[in-house]
Amino acid sequence: MTIPETNMVPLDTISAKLVWLRDRYWRFGQEETLDDALLDLFEVDDEGQMTDEPRRDPLTGETEGLMVLGMSGGGKTALLKRTLRANPILTEFSIDEPGNTLFITVPPEATIKKLAEIILSETGYKKIDPRLRAADAWEMARHRLGVVGICAVVIDECHHILRPGQGRDVLAAIQALKHIMQSQHPVALIIAGVPALRDALLSEPSGETYRRFSELHLASIRPGTRSARLFETNFRKSAEILGLDVDEADDFPERILFATGGQIGKSVKLAKNILRGAVTRQRDTLCLESAERVFRKSNVQHTLTPFDTAPWPEVRKELEAMGWGP
Ligand SMILES: Nc1ncnc2c1ncn2[C@@H]1O[C@H](COP(=O)(O)OP(=O)(O)O)[C@@H](O)[C@H]1O
Numbered sequence: 001m002t003i004p005e006t007n008m009v010p011l012d013t014i015s016a017k018l019v020w021l022r023d024r025y026w027r028f029g030q031e032e033t034l035d036d037a038l039l040d041l042f043e044v045d046d047e048g049q050m051t052d053e054p055r056r057d058p059l060t061g062e063t064e065g066l067m068v069l070g071m072s073g074g075g076k077t078a079l080l081k082r083t084l085r086a087n088p089i090l091t092e093f094s095i096d097e098p099g100n101t102l103f104i105t106v107p108p109e110a111t112i113k114k115l116a117e118i119i120l121s122e123t124g125y126k127k128i129d130p131r132l133r134a135a136d137a138w139e140m141a142r143h144r145l146g147v148v149g150i151c152a153v154v155i156d157e158c159h160h161i162l163r164p165g166q167g168r169d170v171l172a173a174i175q176a177l178k179h180i181m182q183s184q185h186p187v188a189l190i191i192a193g194v195p196a197l198r199d200a201l202l203s204e205p206s207g208e209t210y211r212r213f214s215e216l217h218l219a220s221i222r223p224g225t226r227s228a229r230l231f232e233t234n235f236r237k238s239a240e241i242l243g244l245d246v247d248e249a250d251d252f253p254e255r256i257l258f259a260t261g262g263q264i265g266k267s268v269k270l271a272k273n274i275l276r277g278a279v280t281r282q283r284d285t286l287c288l289e290s291a292e293r294v295f296r297k298s299n300v301q302h303t304l305t306p307f308d309t310a311p312w313p314e315v316r317k318e319l320e321a322m323g324w325g326p
């Protein structure tokens with residue numbers, strides 16, 4: 001389903017409102033940064049528009065990589081998926097849909113061989129011999145990317161394959177990533193994960209793989225920044241579409257960002273839960289008491305919360321004095 005982002009009319013049924021709210025992506029200002037970083041991975045045409053041809057080093061033929069880093073719940077997956085919906089060039093590939101970008105999510109226990117098998121299977125190659133060696137599985141996987149016309153591979157939760165442990169070969173995993181960028185069929189590589197992903201790549205003594213990646217760090221939303229203003233706009237606009245009155249003096253967006261330490265995923269989730277609570281109870285106004293109840297459901301231990309009904313500057317001062325953290 002595509003969700004129009006502008007000129008929206010208020011929705012009338014509860015179920016329509018809840019579906020709309022659930023699927024709504026909240027821009028937070030990193031969309032342009034990601035688009036900009038992606039532009040560098042591909043050739044541009046004479047209008048300066050990105051093409052689907054990965055940029056290759058003229059001497060080695062190798063492509064480039066981008067590393068998207070952020071805390072868990074920091075909004076990496078949501079941002080990448082949203083980019084694949086919005087970017088005019090990169091579209092998500094699946095066996096049933098045409099597309100040029102393969103999006104892989106690494107399961108927590110996956111080994112490097114498992115990842116190659118996932119690529120094979122996602123690209124429609126089902127006759128995988130379990131006795132296949134990891135190196136051969138990777139060679140087939142890289143070949144497969146060419147066969148189905150992939151120009152970009154996104155490996156989400158990539159830190160999982162670089163975790164040390166028994167029977168796990170971190171160096172081989174790092175090199176498998178490098179080989180994707182050295183493949184005969186050129187593909188740009190985007191990897192996403194927690195900051196430990198970067199550290200893991202740096203553990204390769206030659207640093208060869210690490211230097212092929214540029215980095216995009218998703219930071220938390222700090223008060224007073226453009227991201228904070230975008231968050232506020234998203235919140236107000238969503239409330240309006242849902243038919244909820246919000247008193248500006250209640251400072252909901254600031255309280256929510258404070259409550260979650262500005263972590264994008266957590267902030268959006270809390271904001272949506274507060275809005276959802278009001279919609280399901282058929283309220284027409286948002287109040288701090290019910291926001292506090294929503295917050296307490298997953299944060300029972302606090303005596304004073306950011307949703308206390310006193311004016312926000314006072315509440316914040318008191319919370320800060322208590323050394324409050326989410
Ligand atoms: N910009 C956003 N708009 C709407 N929901 C978001 C946004 N960013 C994150 N979320 C939601 O927050 C949660 C955590 O985000 P996610 O992208 O999974 O984080 P990460 O991949 O960094 O761990 C998810 O439920 C996701 O849908």
Ligand SMILES: [Mg+2]
Nearest residue numbers: 076077156157
């Ligand atoms: Mg994720």
